Amino acid sequence: MTQNTARKNEQTTPPGKAHVLTLPTQAAHADRQPHNYERWLVAKLMRMAGSPPIRFRLWNGDVIDPDNCEAQFVIHLKDPKALYSLVANPNLAFGDLYSAGRLDVEGDLPELMEALYRSVHQAKQQWPRWLDALWRNHNPRSTGISEAKENIHHHYDLGNEFYSLWLDQAAMQYTCAYYEQPDLTLEQAQLAKLEHVCRKLRLKPGMTVVEAGCGWGGLARYMARHYGVKVYSYNISRAQLAYAREEAKRQGLDHLVTYVEDDYRNISGDYDAFVSIGMLEHVGKDNYPALSELIKRCLKPGGLALLHSIGRNRPMLMNAWIEKRIFPGAYPPSIGEFMSICEHSDFSVLDVENLRLHYAQTLRHWMERFTENQNRVTDMYDAHFTRAWQMYLAGSIAAFRAGSLQLFQVVFSHGNNNQLPQNRRDIYASPAAPEGV
């Protein structure tokens, strides 16, 4: 495992104007000279990607800087086949090659990815159809009631110990935090998020809340402790639920919080509030109408609902590698698709807030802690796993910063509900973040 920070110091290449630089390389393919058409492929690849400020170092040490751009980033391809995979479908191959250590980068990984995303986003508009078809992302796999279990198990049941290495120590939140001030700690920002959500729902003691997808149960416990509400939280990740129940008991909140091991589709009852933080990404577009009808059924006439989800500015498939390796079945809705959930049941959308850059900052904090603990992660799994997760975290930072991912918090009510807050001033009456956590 090479650390990015360590790698930075290794960068001895002067920012030269030379088209091809020869750098020392320790790879197994050091003697294999790149063919001319391989050089051409790299140049073509970069042009198609909109000429991002990136140079390529090939397996033998040759550096290709097709646009002579004095690039701040270097991608190192360690074998010729890596190049062919990359050309065939970079969306999928980039992550796989990085995880396998066959592709490496010099420079800050999230920054390189951001530069790449920004550049590709522009360039894409000019792509010929065949390229669009070749470099495609695929439709997310099914999120039916039995497949969902498998999808969720794949990611969320990796082990509570693993997640506790790099998530916040305050509430084990694996969703976007709320940086009320830019210099908050991860713990403060996650607690501020929980508080912000409770304020948006205008919780009052004695209310009942249902939560679809509760992670390690932090929101439910926060609501019970700080707002005196009764919470029913649904989840299908067994590992998360075990943690959640133990914590509720330990904190003496189990009389207020019930964690239900069941699919959100089986929620029943009447509640003053419906909340779901970071589950919609896993619901799948086909299931939006049913989700909408479910909320319609179980939200009391005067109740408020809040959905918090990663989203898009326009409909777009999830990156192939993320969908395949990290989040099976994931699909972040565009803002219009998100609104279709509300339109379907004549809900009245009251408040939308976009916390895109807050997610980039959350992920930065996660990545720092992950990198501090990378040796332990590698001991628990292997180096391939560690690198895959670093790529996932870095790519996510980049996507939120480049604007290809958004984070929407949407509050809505039944269409004929006039028991609405006068405005949003109450949400901002005092700081949401606790001091010094």
Place this chain on the structure above:
Amino acid sequence: MTQNTARKNEQTTPPGKAHVLTLPTQAAHADRQPHNYERWLVAKLMRMAGSPPIRFRLWNGDVIDPDNCEAQFVIHLKDPKALYSLVANPNLAFGDLYSAGRLDVEGDLPELMEALYRSVHQAKQQWPRWLDALWRNHNPRSTGISEAKENIHHHYDLGNEFYSLWLDQAAMQYTCAYYEQPDLTLEQAQLAKLEHVCRKLRLKPGMTVVEAGCGWGGLARYMARHYGVKVYSYNISRAQLAYAREEAKRQGLDHLVTYVEDDYRNISGDYDAFVSIGMLEHVGKDNYPALSELIKRCLKPGGLALLHSIGRNRPMLMNAWIEKRIFPGAYPPSIGEFMSICEHSDFSVLDVENLRLHYAQTLRHWMERFTENQNRVTDMYDAHFTRAWQMYLAGSIAAFRAGSLQLFQVVFSHGNNNQLPQNRRDIYASPAAPEGV
């Protein structure tokens, strides 16, 4: 002209259980006995409308209370033909008959309309297809560049004197006010709206703003006076522009504010902010992509845009009478259609706020002032005009209260803009409403 308040006192009918009550009537058709099938038609009409708490008083004084509902409201039909028009298409006929004085109501007009809307909204879901077709609203007329002029002239060029009788005296705002506190005066709430919009746009001295559709120019002058920005405001209503220019001159703001007599489609240049308050309703769905591209073109990379418009929870045509008699070409977008404007140009939606009940309150204030001045309005136009406008104001209050109309304020930026406000706390740092206006 009969005043609603006066009419209330005339209501001498005891809240009886009798199916048919005979009341005194002064109408010309007093001797014409209703046929049995006419009674049946009234009963059928009410059932189709979901049995709202409304009785019917016919031309000869007979009262029909089909559901024996001890209704708090009475609709008075003054001639048999009025009944037939109503049955043929109540969406269109109700307003026309009321304007002509051939239909009158006992009870608070907005409240009666709200009860009716709530009831019809429910009942509609069970309507047979033929009824849906019969009682249809029609597609809005064209909002092409030449027709738009005619549409806007029809409504907004009625005369500044007319509007000044009942709009706020502070800024002549003919759009939803912002009741930061429920007991604000109309003047305070309209100034709070202007302030709220400026805060959402994060205006700073020296910025340039372009405004599409400026009414009597109040927002532009407010921005110039309070935020020291340069504003270019477009409008095609000549009467409004004359007023706007005179006011800017009188207030010594004409070096900062330029009112342009032109269609919004001809906006050019680069601006730090794009704002449009209450114009989108007149743009027409077909023109959303072009509007989106226009904003894309003229918003600087770090700029913010704000669109404020009446909207819907789901796509629905404008009420036939409003579209025909009051607002030709009007179409309030659903939240999804609204978002399509943002999706089209890859904008990032940052903030959506729904001010639905604020519009109901704004309209209540307008209607009070309108009613105080109804004799002057009748002198300026005629009784038919006065009653049409009372119906329009009352129906609008009802639509916002019943949830069939929404008021969305949407803030968005270019998709790749990272110069975003940290959060929304700054908007609520101090009251937006001035004291004692």
